[in-house]
Amino acid sequence: MMNTNTPIGAAAALRLTDVHVLGSGQPGAKGTSRLRAVHATLLPGEWVYIAGTNGSGKSTLARLLAGLSMEGVSGSIERGFAGAYPAPYVMQQPDAQLFGETPREEITFALEWMGLEAATIEDRVSETLYRTGLASVADVPWERLSGGQKQLAAIAAAAAAEAPLLVLDEATSMLDDRSRQVASELIRQRHASGSAVVWVTQRLDELTPEERVWAVKEGEICFDGCAREFFYGIVEATGKTPCEASGLQPGYLTKLALAMRAEGVLQDPLPMTEAEWREVVGD
Ligand SMILES: Nc1ncnc2c1ncn2[C@@H]1O[C@H](COP(=O)(O)OP(=O)(O)OP(=O)(O)O)[C@@H](O)[C@H]1O
Numbered sequence: 001m002m003n004t005n006t007p008i009g010a011a012a013a014l015r016l017t018d019v020h021v022l023g024s025g026q027p028g029a030k031g032t033s034r035l036r037a038v039h040a041t042l043l044p045g046e047w048v049y050i051a052g053t054n055g056s057g058k059s060t061l062a063r064l065l066a067g068l069s070m071e072g073v074s075g076s077i078e079r080g081f082a083g084a085y086p087a088p089y090v091m092q093q094p095d096a097q098l099f100g101e102t103p104r105e106e107i108t109f110a111l112e113w114m115g116l117e118a119a120t121i122e123d124r125v126s127e128t129l130y131r132t133g134l135a136s137v138a139d140v141p142w143e144r145l146s147g148g149q150k151q152l153a154a155i156a157a158a159a160a161a162e163a164p165l166l167v168l169d170e171a172t173s174m175l176d177d178r179s180r181q182v183a184s185e186l187i188r189q190r191h192a193s194g195s196a197v198v199w200v201t202q203r204l205d206e207l208t209p210e211e212r213v214w215a216v217k218e219g220e221i222c223f224d225g226c227a228r229e230f231f232y233g234i235v236e237a238t239g240k241t242p243c244e245a246s247g248l249q250p251g252y253l254t255k256l257a258l259a260m261r262a263e264g265v266l267q268d269p270l271p272m273t274e275a276e277w278r279e280v281v282g283d
Pocket of ligand 1: 023057061
């Protein structure tokens with residue numbers, strides 16, 4: 001059964017039940033499906049990271065959650081709080097998704113979509129351009145802007161839209177540290193105001209201990225839990241952590257903590273944040 005149009009009450013979850021997305025082969029067959037047997041539930045206002053190796057199915061899952069149409073989908077998709085319209089979706093390559101001709105137009109369109117009054121829109125656009133550092137290039141056409149500037153404008157427009165769900169697909173890959181921080185603050189603020197956020201990332205250092213992670217491997221969600229469990233839990237069948245089992249390499253400090261636990265030097269909960277490491281090593 002395919003159900004992509006179920007605007008239920010505001011608190012209803014966005015739910016994928018036994019969803020398959022066909023690649024070039026038959027549904028369910030390993031290696032030929034982009035997604036296989038995906039069961040996933042996202043609650044209103046939740047934040048979830050999607051992690052996985054290249055080609056594992058992260059973008060396919062993200063696009064499906066955003067409500068973008070796709071060939072070869074089977075299973076049940078209840079859009080719940082996300083509503084019937086596609087959610088703002090920011091990609092790694094922003095060019096394909098820009099509607100306006102300039103950063104100002106892009107952010108303006110997002111606010112017009114919300115049906116705000118013209119004077120409010122003008123104020124909010126100016127504020128967003130200022131906050132993101134895009135004010136000096138507000139009216140410069142895309143072809144004269146860098147990939148990072150376009151990406152930042154796309155993120156600013158997505159955040160400005162005040163949608164119930166935002167989907168970011170490696171959306172900060174072209175940003176320098178300062179712009180990444182600005183983008184992150186914009187999205188965090190939107191999340192604090194109630195929007196759910198799906199964030200596809202290859203940067204495992206972005207994850208903080210209690211945040212939810214879905215790890216995708218060969219088209220399947222192979223892990224759903226908090227980041228600390230992702231890095232330090234053990235998958236019984238393999239003896240590996242969920243991070244290692246999904247084919248990803250943890251960072252140096254994670255490996256060190258695991259080695260120290262194996263030596264009996266550290267016990268759970270193993271440290272993840274700078275503050276937790278400080279407690280371990282002392283100031
Ligand atoms: N339009 C398409 N039609 C058929 N197969 C596709 C299509 N787009 C992607 N695929 C295949 O589906 C699989 C998952 O692709 P997807 O882009 O979801 O992975 P990903 O984890 O986001 O990868 P990356 O990290 O490299 O962006 C890959 O094997 C890919 O080749």
